[in-house]
Amino acid sequence: MARKIVVTSGKGGAGKTTVCALLGESLSRLNKRVIILDLDFSLNNLDVVTGVEDKVVYDVADVVNGRCRVKQAIIKVDRNLSVMQSGRSWSDFLSGQSIRLLTEGLNGYDFVFLDCPAGVDEGFMRAVSAADEAIVVVNPSPSSLRDADKTVNILAQYKPENVYGIVNKVRGDLVLRGKELSASEVGDILKIPIIGCVPDDDAVLTASSCDVYGKAMRSFGMIAKYLIKGEGKIYDCLGEFKRPFGRLKMALRSRG
Ligand SMILES: Nc1ncnc2c1ncn2[C@@H]1O[C@H](COP(=O)(O)OP(=O)(O)OP(=O)(O)O)[C@@H](O)[C@H]1O
Numbered sequence: 001m002a003r004k005i006v007v008t009s010g011k012g013g014a015g016k017t018t019v020c021a022l023l024g025e026s027l028s029r030l031n032k033r034v035i036i037l038d039l040d041f042s043l044n045n046l047d048v049v050t051g052v053e054d055k056v057v058y059d060v061a062d063v064v065n066g067r068c069r070v071k072q073a074i075i076k077v078d079r080n081l082s083v084m085q086s087g088r089s090w091s092d093f094l095s096g097q098s099i100r101l102l103t104e105g106l107n108g109y110d111f112v113f114l115d116c117p118a119g120v121d122e123g124f125m126r127a128v129s130a131a132d133e134a135i136v137v138v139n140p141s142p143s144s145l146r147d148a149d150k151t152v153n154i155l156a157q158y159k160p161e162n163v164y165g166i167v168n169k170v171r172g173d174l175v176l177r178g179k180e181l182s183a184s185e186v187g188d189i190l191k192i193p194i195i196g197c198v199p200d201d202d203a204v205l206t207a208s209s210c211d212v213y214g215k216a217m218r219s220f221g222m223i224a225k226y227l228i229k230g231e232g233k234i235y236d237c238l239g240e241f242k243r244p245f246g247r248l249k250m251a252l253r254s255r256g
């Protein structure tokens with residue numbers, strides 16, 4: 001049976017879709033079969049982030065409404081990674097229950113990720129009620145933390161098996177200077193296990209597919225292993241600034 005994990009954040013732009021795509025890609029590189037469902041019906045962009053926008057014919061709403069078979073809406077990103085897009089169409093039958101039925105009918109996957117819209121209203125509830133576990137993506141900023149904290153509290157009502165945190169867009173140089181919270185401080189505030197710390201990385205910002213390499217991808221590789229084993233190491237976002245020339249790098253970043 002696939003693990004059904006909703007990826008949420010409260011605050012918009014924290015990195016939910018990025019986490020779905022790059023964690024999905026990392027799991028697929030470890031031979032896990034992954035499908036990501038885009039459940040953001042207003043500002044959907046999973047197809048763009050995974051580089052399959054030209055391949056979308058049917059979407060989640062088409063499946064729920066019976067306009068196509070499940071298989072017709074599944075788009076392969078690579079051998080082990082697939083996505084199902086939202087947003088081309090709408091269905092009055094879209095509910096947590098119908099999404100749950102859809103996810104339960106997806107055979108042959110190890111992980112089903114549900115890419116949640118920002119906020120904690122209808123779209124959030126629909127996604128959360130179709131999942132068994134949750135990942136809360138949080139940036140180390142006061143506003144993101146507050147929204148993540150609210151999200152964690154609301155999630156508790158759904159009694160998910162696990163609620164994990166991923167701290168995204170971390171600036172190691174700012175953490176070292178005491179201007180940004182560390183991942184463990186974020187975990188202490190949210191009272192959830194932090195399974196990953198992803199650096200702020202231009203390679204993610206400029207990517208047009210899941211074909212990303214570099215420090216952020218190393219971090220997602222570690223998160224993938226953590227998720228599979230239920231334990232593991234977290235990427236050290238401060239490491240690059242502690243090594244030789246690290247101080248120079250810090251000084252350069254603070255200038256500009
Ligand atoms: N670790 C990172 N380093 C640099 N840029 C990042 C990182 N993670 C995400 N981004 C960038 O931040 C922006 C928002 O990311 P993303 O779309 O994944 O957020 P989201 O939470 O899904 O947003 P929304 O709430 O609108 O659905 C994107 O431009 C993405 O490339």
Ligand SMILES: [Mg+2]
Nearest residue numbers: 016017018040
């Ligand atoms: Mg998104």
